[in-house]
Amino acid sequence: LAKTTQPISMDSYEGQEVNITCSHNNIATNDYITWYQQFPSQGPRFIIQGYKTKVTNEVASLFIPADRKSSTLSLPRVSLSDTAVYYCLVGPFSGGYNKLIFGAGTRLAVHP
Amino acid sequence: DVKVTQSSRYLVKRTGEKVFLECVQDMDHENMFWYRQDPGLGLRLIYFSYDVKMKEKGDIPEGYSVSREKKERFSLILESASTNQTSMYLCASNIQGMNTEAFFGQGTRLTVV
Numbered sequence: 441l442a443k444t445t446q447p448i449s450m451d452s453y454e455g456q457e458v459n460i461t462c463s464h465n466n467i468a469t470n471d472y473i474t475w476y477q478q479f480p481s482q483g484p485r486f487i488i489q490g491y492k493t494k495v496t497n498e499v500a501s502l503f504i505p506a507d508r509k510s511s512t513l514s515l516p517r518v519s520l521s522d523t524a525v526y527y528c529l530v531g532p533f534s535g536g537y538n539k540l541i542f543g544a545g546t547r548l549a550v551h552p
Numbered sequence: 553d554v555k556v557t558q559s560s561r562y563l564v565k566r567t568g569e570k571v572f573l574e575c576v577q578d579m580d581h582e583n584m585f586w587y588r589q590d591p592g593l594g595l596r597l598i599y600f601s602y603d604v605k606m607k608e609k610g611d612i613p614e615g616y617s618v619s620r621e622k623k624e625r626f627s628l629i630l631e632s633a634s635t636n637q638t639s640m641y642l643c644a645s646n647i648q649g650m651n652t653e654a655f656f657g658q659g660t661r662l663t664v665v
Binding site for chain 1: 556585587592593594595596597600608610611642643644646652653654655656657658659
């Protein structure tokens with residue numbers, strides 16, 4: 441499984457756009473990139489997944505450059521409720537048993 | 553609504569006790585996972601199971617064992633609890649062989665005294 445590197449923490453203010461970048465230099469051809477969000481005292485929840493270019497849903501956008509060695513989770517106009525830890529995972533979408541390996545994540549603090 | 557349910561939200565146990573943490577999912581998922589989460593360390597995989605009676609070690613299996621007798625239930629066992637096993641324990645499940653969305657329980661905060 442490809443190793444991922446994310447910033448340990450980030451700070452932002454309400455209404456700003458937040459971009460969290462994840463590096464995954466050893467990503468394999470059949471690997472997908474998945475992001476989870478974890479609020480305090482809760483289990484993580486899936487927010488977005490992609491393979492290349494751009495994916496957008498009601499929560500976030502995921503930007504993946506052509507070389508796929510990094511990805512950026514973009515949260516538009518954050519609010520206080522977006523304060524959470526964000527995890528980037530890289531692994532194959534199919535083809536066998538999959539271990540879900542989480543790193544330390546990025547702790548995002550949104551301030552008033 | 554899909555659900556992963558952990559049997560206890562909070563547990564306090566004594567050193568040396570045998571501790572069982574139970575997890576049940578109602579989504580007919582093949583894969584089930586146990587993690588522990590400590591401040592600054594993120595989620596670390598203890599064990600996972602891809603089928604009934606099947607299991608594989610994660611990154612930190614020492615001091616733990618697991619049991620999967622039924623598809624919907626995955627138990628984490630601390631054979632002899634120690635204070636360094638005080639942690640938040642999280643269970644998750646997803647579809648086997650697919651890096652699809654994993655669903656997590658609310659967590660069990662275990663304190664070993």
